Amino acid sequence: xxxxxxxxxAAPPPPLAGEGRGEGVFTKKTPQEERALSRIASLDAMRxxxxxxxxxxxxxxxxxxxxxxxxxxLTLRLSLFATLTLVAAPAHAFIAYVSNEKSNxxxxxxxxxxxxxxxxxxxxxxRGIEFTRDGKFVMVAVGDDDTIQVIDAKxxxxxxxxxxxxxPELFAQDAAGKILYVANENDNTVTVIDLEKRARLGDxxxxxEPEGMTISPDGKTxxxxxxxxxxxxxxxxxxxxxxxxxxxxxxPRFAEFKHDSSEVWxxxxxxxxxxxxDPRKHExxxxxxxxxxxxxxEAIQPVGIGMTKDDRTAFVALGPANRIAVVDVxxxxxxxYLLVGQRVWHMAFTPDEKYLLTTNGVSxxxxxxxxxxxxxxxxxxxxxxxxxxxxxx
Amino acid sequence: MxxxxxxxxxxxxxxxxxxxxxxxxxxWPCTQAKVxxxxxxxxxxxxxxxxxxxxxxxxxxxxxxxxxxSARKTPLxxxxxxxxxxxxxxGSDKASNAKLLFAGLFDTLNAQRSQVMNGLERVSRKQRExxxxxxxxTLQLQALQGAxxxxxxxxxxxxxxxxxxxxxxxxRHKVVRFVCEVPTTIDQxxxxxxxxxxxxxx
Numbered sequence: 254x255x256x257x258x259x260x261x262x263a264a265p266p267p268p269l270a271g272e273g274r275g276e277g278v279f280t281k282k283t284p285q286e287e288r289a290l291s292r293i294a295s296l297d298a299m300r301x302x303x304x305x306x307x308x309x310x311x312x313x314x315x316x317x318x319x320x321x322x323x324x325x326x327l328t329l330r331l332s333l334f335a336t337l338t339l340v341a342a343p344a345h346a347f348i349a350y351v352s353n354e355k356s357n358x359x360x361x362x363x364x365x366x367x368x369x370x371x372x373x374x375x376x377x378x379x380r381g382i383e384f385t386r387d388g389k390f391v392m393v394a395v396g397d398d399d400t401i402q403v404i405d406a407k408x409x410x411x412x413x414x415x416x417x418x419x420x421p422e423l424f425a426q427d428a429a430g431k432i433l434y435v436a437n438e439n440d441n442t443v444t445v446i447d448l449e450k451r452a453r454l455g456d457x458x459x460x461x462e463p464e465g466m467t468i469s470p471d472g473k474t475x476x477x478x479x480x481x482x483x484x485x486x487x488x489x490x491x492x493x494x495x496x497x498x499x500x501x502x503x504x505p506r507f508a509e510f511k512h513d514s515s516e517v518w519x520x521x522x523x524x525x526x527x528x529x530x531d532p533r534k535h536e537x538x539x540x541x542x543x544x545x546x547x548x549x550x551e552a553i554q555p556v557g558i559g560m561t562k563d564d565r566t567a568f569v570a571l572g573p574a575n576r577i578a579v580v581d582v583x584x585x586x587x588x589x590y591l592l593v594g595q596r597v598w599h600m601a602f603t604p605d606e607k608y609l610l611t612t613n614g615v616s617x618x619x620x621x622x623x624x625x626x627x628x629x630x631x632x633x634x635x636x637x638x639x640x641x642x643x644x645x646x
Numbered sequence: 647m648x649x650x651x652x653x654x655x656x657x658x659x660x661x662x663x664x665x666x667x668x669x670x671x672x673x674w675p676c677t678q679a680k681v682x683x684x685x686x687x688x689x690x691x692x693x694x695x696x697x698x699x700x701x702x703x704x705x706x707x708x709x710x711x712x713x714x715x716s717a718r719k720t721p722l723x724x725x726x727x728x729x730x731x732x733x734x735x736x737g738s739d740k741a742s743n744a745k746l747l748f749a750g751l752f753d754t755l756n757a758q759r760s761q762v763m764n765g766l767e768r769v770s771r772k773q774r775e776x777x778x779x780x781x782x783x784t785l786q787l788q789a790l791q792g793a794x795x796x797x798x799x800x801x802x803x804x805x806x807x808x809x810x811x812x813x814x815x816x817x818r819h820k821v822v823r824f825v826c827e828v829p830t831t832i833d834q835x836x837x838x839x840x841x842x843x844x845x846x847x848x
Contacts, residue, residue: 552688574688590691591691592690615834615837629845
């Protein structure tokens with residue numbers, strides 16, 4: 254009810270699902286243009302050389318503008334000028350894609366002004382969502398359509414689909430971005446897909462109802478969690494065989510490697526803990542527990558996990574506790590709880606790690622956390638039941 | 647023909663009315679899980695409210711604002727604007743007013759939510775009774791139709807009554823499904839306003 258009538262103060266209303274491309278994107282007069290022009294004034298002569306990512310980002314923005322407003326030459330030229338100056342500006346303009354499980358859409362968020370710039374109609378029950386490593390496409394698992402759809406990041410529209418098994422929920426890709434592993438909730442398998450050919454390579458039989466999915470930084474080990482066996486299954490990616498099963502607490506939902514590969518963190522939704530596994534010995538070596546005064550234990554349901562690149566701080570989404578726990582990785586202790594939104598589920602860092610964005614399923618919004626300050630700075634209204642989130646590399 | 651249709655409907659309907667997902671709440675008719683009360687900690691991470699208790703009721707201005715913000719007919723956007731305005735004009739009382747306002751919203755919306763949930767369970771019990779009645783009358787109608795000599799007037803009257811009862815049953819069933827969404831929208835409102843109040847306090 255309130256999802257349709259409530260927006261962030263600065264946000265233009267998101268376009269309705271099914272509206273034509275470009276419609277509703279610039280309800281205000283070209284925000285990019287305004288933004289960039291205001292930035293020109295503040296640019297000094299000492300600007301740093303552009304980063305590779307920024308150039309790509311800017312050229313994508315230019316292409317979007319060119320496609321969306323082909324007739325307004327003046328605006329186009331202005332935008333081009335503005336976009337080119339953006340290249341040199343120390344901007345944090347990233348693009349986040351959020352899957353909305355109930356409204357069957359993907360919301361596109363511009364992290365420069367924290368607004369929804371587009372709502373893309375996708376298949377039924379979109380959940381797992383991730384950019385391809387080259388940043389050109391966004392893959393989204395649409396479980397009720399038994400496939401993974403591919404969104405072109407330039408045109409922001411669905412262009413293809415990948416052959417998963419039935420009811421895909423989450424997936425993981427290898428470091429090179431060539432192989433995709435998909436957890437199919439309904440047939441106890443993990444499907445292996447060649448991303449270049451967009452073809453199915455084979456299946457791996459795992460425990461009942463595979464859920465969480467992650468791959469080791471070296472690409473040799475795939476971890477798959479299963480909510481019925483309560484195990485993290487370690488799969489050798491070359492032989493595609495399970496090499497170890499590690500018992501964790503009830504209903505494991507998500508797995509995350511430390512960047513130095515020394516630990517795997519597995520969240521247990523019903524157990525209410527995060528198990529820390531030594532991936533060489535395949536043993537649980539520690540646990541993170543959570544306690545929030547006044548909240549029943551069963552309201553604390555850990556799901557998504559995010560870890561900073563220096564492996565010092567972890568963030569754990571606690572579902573209906575409506576909070577993100579900030580965890581000191583070394584001591585495995587919670588240092589702070591941040592109230593975000595209702596039923597917080599998954600999260601993604603901006604590439605510069607300045608911000609962490611969380612999806613809040615019941616309040617239908619995305620919270621923006623300032624990572625250094627460990628503070629929630631913004632809330633963005635998206636579609637119904639936001640589930641997953643990915644940010645352009 | 648009409649009778650067989652009715653009989654089939656009655657059986658199907660009684661099935662839907664009797665289904666309860668959570669054994670703790672046999673009358674709960676919704677697919678959404680029943681959470682009897684919203685706990686304070688789920689929506690509030692601000693300063694403790696122990697010193698506030700019921701004091702919000704003593705302040706007429708806050709009482710009126712709580713009533714306005716709690717009403718579902720007040721769009722959330724407008725409610726949020728009112729919260730901001732109220733706190734912006736509170737001066738040195740901002741922190742205490744914020745606590746009072748939230749305490750009022752928490753009490754009022756929790757009570758509103760309980761009322762809706764009790765209503766849903768009451769309707770669910772009535773529906774079960776109605777389904778039993780429909781099933782019973784369907785059997786009576788079948789007996790009447792098989793009897794010789796057949797009393798056409800009675801058959802007609804009873805089958806008409808059954809059609810009406812079935813229609814009412816179905817309508818209520820639809821309304822229940824719609825009302826099942828209401829506790830969640832109340833949760834959402836309380837959370838959104840609580841979060842805003844906390845942000846404004848910082």
